[in-house]
Amino acid sequence: MRVFLAKVCGPRALWLGLFGFVVTNANAEQITPMGFPGLVQTPVARMPQAGSVGLGFARQEPYDSLNFYASPFDWLHASVRYTDTNVAQSRVNTVHDKGINLQFRLAQESLWRPQIAVGLIDAAGTGLFSSEYLVMNKRIHDFDFSLGMGWGRFAAGRDMTNPLGQIDDRFETRESATRGEGGVPAVSSWFSGREVALFGGVRYSLLGGRLDLKAEWEGNDYSDEFRRGESLKSSTRLNVGADYSVTDNIKLKLSYERGEVLGFGVLIHASLNRQLERSRRAVRPPKPLDEVGFPEVRAESEGLQRPEQLRRFHQRLREDRVFVHALDLDTVNKEATVWQTNNLTRESAVAAGRSARALLDTYGREFEKLNVVSVVAGRERSNVTLDTEIFRQAALGALSVEELLLETDVAPVPEKDWQEATYTGLAKYPTFAFGITPALRSNIGGPVNFYVGQLQLKPFASIQLSRNLNVTTSWAFDFLYDDFDRLQPRETSLLPPVRTDLERYQRESGGSYLDKLEANYYFTVAPSVYGRVSAGIFEEMYGGIGHEMLYMPPGSRFAVGYNINRVKKRDFDLRFGFQDFEATTGHVTGYYESPFSRIRVVLSVGRYLAGDTGATLDLSKSFRNGLRFGVFATKTNVSSREFGEGSFDKGVYMFIPINVFSTREAAGGVSISHRFILRDGGAKVSDGRALYPTLSNEGVDRYYESASEILE
Incomplete structure (x- = not known):
């Protein structure tokens, strides 16, 4: 995962933004260690408001969990979860596990109707923690009651037979918990299994909502989870806990679970979807x-x-x-x-x-x-x-x-x-811009180390040589913290190692390296037909030349273009040298701006760095203030076995406008992207400043969105 600044906002603003110090509602976030909305370990139908994000860490023996969540809509909650443990089902040891959780709101609470939600846990991981649930919530004064039914891991308590088995016999059989290389949703196993379990709980808020007291009856009795050959100890399915909001953005969590262990956690959260106060x-x-x-x-x-x-x-x-x-x-x-x-x-x-x-x-x-x-x-x-x-x-x-x-x-x-x-x-011309920004360079969920990171300072400079030609460069320096020397190489890939030697780059680049040095030349071929030629060091691993053309009719929701690149792999010290490996990549890409819910759909088809061919689908949701959440997935002619763990390339990204956490109005922001598994299949290369996101920022539609503020 990499964090960088698109425009200057000042170091203080960026550090505050990275750690989530943004005004929000302290009552809004109920997140479990696994990253889904819940009390201690059981789900609830309550969901953070659209535009909410959070980062949580929790420890419940023997699990260490790290999760990141985002709510692109009021009715959808998504989270990525990493768990470090030596516990596994069927007595098979594991070191790290990754998973994706989704929750969908089915009905909003009314005077007589409860709020209802359905969820998928570990929907596209290895299946080690796979579960599904249906849950409802009803608030009565300061008490919030929840009641639900769980499948999979949530059904280990085996309270009753699966009612869906009365509809179709296939719901009575559930596949094995672990699924090959993982990364592929096991749709046939959802809501299946011979038995289910019931769960429920209550939350009581006091101190103006800063303190939440919780009690729950869990559906999981942990009889299917082992440590060193023995089942996890669980003398009761009753868990109790308390959450205390230290600030509007930081919540401390304490729990007593299974009648055996204490758990604790920290949640940093923020609600980013709001109009900025003019006073700020x-x-x-x-x-x-x-x-x-x-x-x-x-x-x-x-x-x-x-x-x-x-x-x-x-x-x-x-x-x-x-x-x-x-x-x-x-x-x-x-x-x-x-x-x-x-x-x-x-x-x-x-x-x-x-x-x-x-x-x-x-x-x-x-x-x-x-x-x-x-x-x-x-x-x-x-x-x-x-x-x-x-x-x-x-x-x-x-x-x-x-x-x-x-x-x-x-x-x-x-x-x-x-x-x-x-x-x-x-x-x-020429005009100059320069500055220095902090950055976080990290490696999360690697094959050996759970988290390795480096704090950096990045001086940058930009020279606009003419109306059409721009040159940018940046250099990275260690700052206070660097433990990349703990990195271990990934397992050997069956494909050319176009990305899987990332750890070697991070380890051998030392305390400073050239981050970028690129030139971009823009031109117009005909009305609505735009072009770009780029050259230089594009990114941490590659440099070369690139060309892009884009047809973007005015006022249209559709656009189409192509790009082609010839790149070489950089030396591991990340200075000016290159290795012998060369690659040609290229894609034809279509863009569509949906009139509903500000959703952007991007589909590209072409050739990737490892020589594989296929397609990438990118879906993103934007907000009025510029916040954008996105997911992407790539499937090529590389088989799941050749690709390795994860089966195919996929990830999430987010763009946070500077205005969200800065007192200075600006047009830029922070971009954060993360791949669930870094492999060689389906890998693209960065190739300069892309045309579509650049030009779409100042079109006719963007004016109409802000027209009411013309007198500001």
């Missing part, structure tokens, strides 16, 4: 227009002969971190057009509003219409046309923002090319 923004608020001394309207010739006006307009927008490329002043038609890049905020409408204020502040009412053209990676993405008088009245409070928007037009591209503008070349 460090962006300079717009100057009220009733305090602006409007210059008098000047004659056509005089208006264009005043360079101090241009400087004032340009400086006003620079102060708002909006950078002007060109400005056209048509005094005959009383129309102004500005081409600009928005580094102020993710909300493109806010940047358009700041341009309108700057125009009124500089030229008064000399121009009746303003076109604001958004420029991204040197490409024109959208054109917002404002009536300046109506904007002025709305800014003064005489008209509502709704009335302003009714008189605002949005088009995908401007009618005029910026080379025809009155003032061109206002963005002087």
Whole structure:
């Protein structure tokens, strides 16, 4: 798992964000050591709100568990769980186990109806902890009661025969707990088994919700789980526990389980899906227009002969971190057009509003219409046309923002090319940006070590050489903590080791290494057809050259493109040298933005680093504030045996906008990605700054999403 910063937000903001210090509801999170919503060990139907994330660690002898969860919807909870133990069913020892948990809400609580949820535990792991459940919850004052039925591991108490066996005989037989290489959902085993068990519990909240007292009757009696050849001791199925919220984001958990062992845990959680409070923004608020001394309207010739006006307009927008490329002043038609890049905020409408204020502040009412053209990676993405008088009245409070928007037009591209503008070349090249960010480099769930990590400082620099050409570089240095010397190599792969020697890179790169050094050149072939050529050191393991083309019709929910790369494997010391291994990869990719629930679907088909061919499906859910959760899976012509543990490549990722945990408004954020099992099959290479995520950030749809904030 790697964490990096897409835009500068300051080290303090990033560290606070990484550890989840974001205001949230302390009552919302009920998460068990296995990562699913629950009391001590039993599930509940309560679920964190959409946009919630959390990281938990727990110890219940003989299990050490680490889980990460996310709730992309109010009705869906997903978690990844790692368990370190020497306990296994059927007396087979194991060291580490990984699994995926899912819970779906079936019904919301009402006055008379309980909340109902169904869940899958270890849905795509080895099956060691596989379980399914149906559970309901009902709140009565400060008490929250739960009652449910469990299958699989949750049915070890064997309270009754499986009622689903009355529907179909296949539900009476359950497959063996462990399943080959794992990673493949055993759908035929879900809700199956000759017997089931009942579970239930109660939670009582006090101290304003900061302290939760819990008691539960567990469905599992642990008779099928062994340690050193003996069943785990369990004198009762009754567990009790208490959770205490130290802060709004940190919860301590203590329990007494099975009548035999004490358990404890820590949960760090945050609710990231919310609109940012305006009071937290460090962006300079717009100057009220009733305090602006409007210059008098000047004659056509005089208006264009005043360079101090241009400087004032340009400086006003620079102060708002909006950078002007060109400005056209048509005094005959009383129309102004500005081409600009928005580094102020993710909300493109806010940047358009700041341009309108700057125009009124500089030229008064000399121009009746303003076109604001958004420029991204040197490409024109959208054109917002404002009536300046109506904007002025709305800014003064005489008209509502709704009335302003009714008189605002949005088009995908401007009618005029910026080379025809009155003032061109206002963005002087080269431009420089530099800084330093903290980062976490880690190896989780490896073949020997449960967790190995390294804290880093990453100085970076970016040079914009022209409208189309950008060069970026970053270097990584150890900072305070590094235990990569404990890493052990992975088992030998049946495929070329394109990723499985990651541990060697992490171990041999030492205390500092070159993280990236790449150049990206962007161009337009035809309307809606964009291109990119990239070269350099793309990532930790590979460098080379890459090319991408993208067809992205304005206003369309569909886009399609291709990319092709020729890359070489870097030396293990991660300096400037390369090994002999070379590979050519390429994919044809389709993109679809669903009109429902802000879901993005990406499907790519092509050739991967190890020479295998196949397809990758990527599904992600975004939120209004820029937060995005995603999952991906790749299946190629490599068999499960050739691939190894996990059967096929899959993982999760998340993008957290800087605004969530920073007092500074910015357009960037933190990206976190994690593969459940790092293998060689289905491996892609990073190849520069991809076109689709870059260009989709400033299109027509993005303006409409933020249109109500045009006066901010």
